[in-house]
Amino acid sequence: MMAETKELEILKEPLFILENGDVYTNPTEVKMSQLILPCHANHRGELSAGQLLKWMDTTACLSAERHASCPCVTASVDDIDFEHTLSIGQVVNIKAKVNRAFNTSMEVGIMITCEDPLSGMQWKVCNAFATFVAKATGLGKVQLKPVIPRTSEEQMEYSIAAERRRMRLHHLETIKDLVSSSTIQDQLNTEESQRAVPAGKTRVESIELVLPPHANHQSNTFGGQIMAWMESVATIAASRFCKGYPVLRTIDMFHFRGPSQVGDRINLKAIVNNAFKKSFEVGVCAEAYHQEAWDKKTHINSAFMTFFALDKDGELCTFPLIKPEPGDGERRYREASARKKIRLDRKYIISCKQTEVPLSVPWDPSNQVYLSYNNVSALKMLATKQNWVLNCTQNKAKLFTLEEGQFLSFKVEMTVSVNVKQVFMLLSDMSRRHEWDSHYQKFELIQKVDEDDVIYHVISPSVTKGSNFQDFVLLASRRVPCADGDPYLIALRSVSLPAAPPTEDLVRSEVLCAGFTLWQEEDTRTRIAYYIQATPGILPYITRDITGLSADLCKVVEACNKFLEQNKDTVSVFL
Incomplete structure (x- = not known):
């Protein structure tokens, strides 16, 4: 907890309007507001953290039971970072909603804000994620109904919930590995x-x-x-x-x-x-x-x-x-x-915000889980953005752009007549990317972290004549759907590794967020979306296509389509 609030700001929630004109409200959303009284406070007149935890757990449990329609119990609560203290006379506002349901468990997102009744100002106190388990009241086993996300925020939380679940399962292993060494x-x-x-x-x-x-x-x-x-x-x-x-x-x-x-x-x-x-x-x-x-x-x-x-x-x-x-x-x-x-x-x-840290975070076994989580969740968040602008159409591909503050992102969409599982296996094999993408000369395997995460050293020709080739050290994380309706996903981001230090003959560049989402449309049709956030090393390759100075993108799309068609019956192995 911080000793005092440094900056107060009014929190505004964007409205989502349904087709019938009604304002949408998440069906699992539960809100609780509590006035902080002396009986809730410690000797300094500040809200007891224990009391806040009780209110949070109550609100989250009610949200879980609203979705499950049966009793639920708390299984775990993720790490909580208290940003501010709260004082007597202020109002605590707690909002909880189910982000995603799995078989018998579900993740509930909790947002806590504080309100000054005199000024009307509100500010964030903390976020939390709790896991609740549904308990059957009879002899039958509970099978939770799926959550259907409606807004872009809900779609993002729904998508990332699966990755947070994966990270929780690896938490104890990470602790044990660090302690043993x-x-x-x-x-x-x-x-x-x-x-x-x-x-x-x-x-x-x-x-x-x-x-x-x-x-x-x-x-x-x-x-x-x-x-x-x-x-x-x-x-x-x-x-x-x-x-x-x-x-x-x-x-x-x-x-x-x-x-x-x-x-x-x-x-x-x-x-x-x-x-x-x-x-x-x-x-x-x-x-x-x-x-x-x-x-x-x-x-x-x-x-x-x-x-x-x-x-x-x-x-x-x-x-x-x-x-x-x-x-x-x-x-x-x-x-x-x-x-x-x-x-x-x-x-x-x-x-932290991506601008506050180096892009290429040093990789080591102890932060493997968190880098992988960041890699996948960043791509999922980019994919759920709603305000993409169609910039141009080249052959079978559509090129979209997205400008948010200082970030410029690109999305390329196309559909291929190949089964989604085969597309996933072929595009996951980064060692073959140079066969269809002229922007990459070589993907060299540096380290196989596990079955789903691999680190590559990548060499790319320079877009400017006479300049040195560029190189990247990329963490590639792939994910199969954890439920029907989820896409296959291949995420890429830069990391740094002692085994691949920068060299004088290559210009070391970085990838902030890139990768593929693959959606099955029919048994033999797959919709491919490729995303990338622009960095100085990447920008020249894309802007030439946007401004009409180059047809490289069109050629790459055609080559990718041809590569997938020619290899749709071959066995590909992810390395």
């Missing part, structure tokens, strides 16, 4: 080592009895209540470490491992895992047990919360080192460092 560093100097705080001094343990007011309409302990209790004990551990008033900044993913019921005792434990100069991580877990079987505890949840603190001048405090406890303490210490690295990767690869 890490070691606890020696303390930097004697003075810092002497000031290190034993982690044991921050340990907090508390117990809560689950009463009827804490239960939901299914008699299980309300997920938001569990999260609120966890935030409370984590804050106590944080205050013991910083000897002040800690402010919660981020929460790593909540993952519910099991339910608890009225009458259960919830045992809560928290401890500071690691400190990072201006912030520190607190780990907290919740276990449930019955009074008659106190020795049979069930681990129901774990979470990791990052805090900071402000001094009397409003500046960030600097914290001493943490001395981890032997055994599990050292493991938690290393895992905290791994989670910090992941947060940085997520911030600079996923969360």
